[in-house]
Amino acid sequence: MTSFTTRVRFILGALALALALIVAVAAPASAQQRNPDNSVNPTASSVKEDQLFQQLDRISGRCTIPDQKACTIEQPAGRDWRHFHEVTLRWIGAIAILGILALLVLFYLSRGMIRIQSGRSGRVLVRFSAFERLVHWMTASCFVVLAITGLNITFGKPLLLPLIGPDAFAEWAQWAKYAHNYLSFPFTLGVVLIFLMWIAWNIPNKVDVEWLKQGGGMVGHKHPPAYRFNAGQKMIYWIVVLGGGLVAASGYLLMFPFYGTNIADMQVAQVIHGVVALLFIAAMLGHIYIGTIGMQGAFEAMWDGTVDANWAKEHHSLWAEQEAAKGHISGTAPEGRMQAAE
Ligand code: HEM
Helix, strand or coil, rough: HHHHHHHHHHHHHHHHHHHHHHHHHCHHHHHHHHHHHCCCCCCCCCCCCHHHHHHHEEECCCCCCCCCCCCCEHHHHHHHHHHHHHHHHHHHHHHHHHHHHHHHHHHHHHHEEEEECCCCCCCCCCCCCHHHHHHHHHHHHHHHHHHHHHHHHHEEEEEHHHHHHHHHHHHHHEEEEEEEHHHHCCCCEEEEEEEHHHHHHHHCCCCHHHHCCCCCCCCCCCCCCCCCCHHHHHHHHHHHHHHHHHHHHHHHHHHHHHHHCCCHHHHHHHHHHHHHHHCCCCCCHHHHHCCCEEEEECHHHHCCEEHHHHHHHHHHHHHHHHHHHCCEEEECCCCHHHHHHH
16 A cells, blocks of 8 residues: 555656656746746846846846956946947048048049149258157157057958958957057157147138138149148147147046046047047048148158248248248258259
8 A cells, every 4th residue: 555655656746747847848938037027037047138138228247356347247338339439430430531532532633743833943941950850750650550550449350350360360459559558658748749849830820811711722823821830731730739639638548447537438538539539540641641742842841851942932931031031041952852853
């Protein structure tokens, strides 16, 4: 009798266990992840990320490291920021940089190089001292490296990574990041020195209004008068000073995270840094164009420091008069210049 009861109990127990297993396997996963009031149970072991998002808008929990910010893995503002970084910023950069390049190509094809209309005189004026040129080239070379390494952060993943593969990209991106961090210091010094050494010639005045009204002589062949820097150059100066100041300030906030900033401030700093930097690059492409293939006689001003007297008369007539009055026009052009540039 006892053994019969034991056997029946055993069979019933086995049936109950089998039934429980079948129910457990067949039941929808969500049933286990819901509280009795049907809200998501965030502690359920099988809770899914997207369900958490729908209900809680974030993934966060407890962690043992001191930085409690790290316990939030995803949250809405983070997703907005990621969208900005991976979509919006790339569009802004692509439109600004490709747009300016297209305009420059069109301008070059229609206008060509702006030549010294009256030809070279063979007499030169000193335009920039050795110190001014040193500061200019130090800042410019840092800028170029900062631009390339910064663009790698914005566009490297979609454009370069598929071309060179993950190992090479990781290696390059790491060196690029070091270069971006360390060259920021001489770049900032350069921006400060540029601000101080050229401020006196870059305050806007009435001559600039007239220069702008005449389109700077870019269209047609007129040469509106200008002092040492014309309105176009003054714009470049202020873009460098203000744009450089903004990328430096926001860049240091990014480089030294959470010193007086929270996550929202860091996101603002990154948005400012990314947008200003990309517009800055676009503006500098215009500056590089006019200083090289866009205008005959401009590059030498920053290379050996002198310009032809006729170039000065055409592009900076008021400055040329001032220099002539001071007796600053020398008798000879540096060797090779007359032949090389004609
Ligand atoms: C003092 C100067 C600068 C400092 C301290 C600085 C610092 C930084 C830092 C820390 C980052 C973030 C890097 C990361 O996410 O790992 C960054 C990103 C970036 N920087 Fe700079 N930077 C400076 C100047 C510049 C300049 C002059 C340019 C452009 C010519 C530039 C272009 C960029 C770009 C495009 C990004 C990527 C933005 C993004 O996609 O999120 N930076 N910079």
